Amino acid sequence: MSVCRLLLTSRFANSRHPKGRFRKRQPLLYSGGMKNCNSCGKCCETAGNGGLSATREEIDWWETHRPDIFSYVQGEKIWVDPASGEYFARCPWLRKSSDGKKSTCDIYDDRPEDCRHYPVDIAQMVRDDCEMLERRDLLDLKRAQKKLDVIMIDSRPPAGQWP
Ligand code: SF4
Numbered sequence: 001m002s003v004c005r006l007l008l009t010s011r012f013a014n015s016r017h018p019k020g021r022f023r024k025r026q027p028l029l030y031s032g033g034m035k036n037c038n039s040c041g042k043c044c045e046t047a048g049n050g051g052l053s054a055t056r057e058e059i060d061w062w063e064t065h066r067p068d069i070f071s072y073v074q075g076e077k078i079w080v081d082p083a084s085g086e087y088f089a090r091c092p093w094l095r096k097s098s099d100g101k102k103s104t105c106d107i108y109d110d111r112p113e114d115c116r117h118y119p120v121d122i123a124q125m126v127r128d129d130c131e132m133l134e135r136r137d138l139l140d141l142k143r144a145q146k147k148l149d150v151i152m153i154d155s156r157p158p159a160g161q162w163p
């Protein structure tokens with residue numbers, strides 16, 4: 001998963017507000033089409049085996065403020081099992097509800113920007129079978145991307161406007 005790391009120099013720098021994967025529910029900004037995130041967790045299921053990245057700034061912040069998170073970092077790599085030195089096959093912070101239908105993140109407020117910026121584009125959502133997508137979103141990808149960018153406005157700049 002690739003997300004522009006230069007964002008750390010933008011106005012979103014060091015923001016730790018809870019957006020992205022498992023966004024808190026917001027009012028729908030458009031009628032029809034894209035839904036709010038329902039915490040299905042499918043996007044996090046694909047984040048194991050080196051599927052996430054973190055900036056040096058994030059890693060340094062974890063080292064100082066969240067040593068529990070930092071313990072799963074090796075060099076620039078996240079999330080790595082300290083016992084084996086290998087990537088976790090599945091994100092170690094992902095928790096499923098007892099019925100398996102909902103997911104939560106154990107490090108929600110301090111998760112990487114890779115997670116907070118998700119979803120970045122429609123292709124990523126299609127790849128992960130993201131449940132925010134409606135059939136009509138797939139019929140007009142440009143419009144769907146605009147809707148997504150509005151939904152994500154507090155978390156990242158619109159696609160194509162990365163610094
Ligand atoms: S760190 Fe949290 S939001 Fe990111 S993949 Fe893991 S469970 Fe999902």
Ligand code: SF4
Pocket residue numbers: 020021022036037038039040041042043044118119128129130131132
């Ligand atoms: S796959 Fe989509 S709907 Fe499911 S948790 Fe991720 S962002 Fe939310």
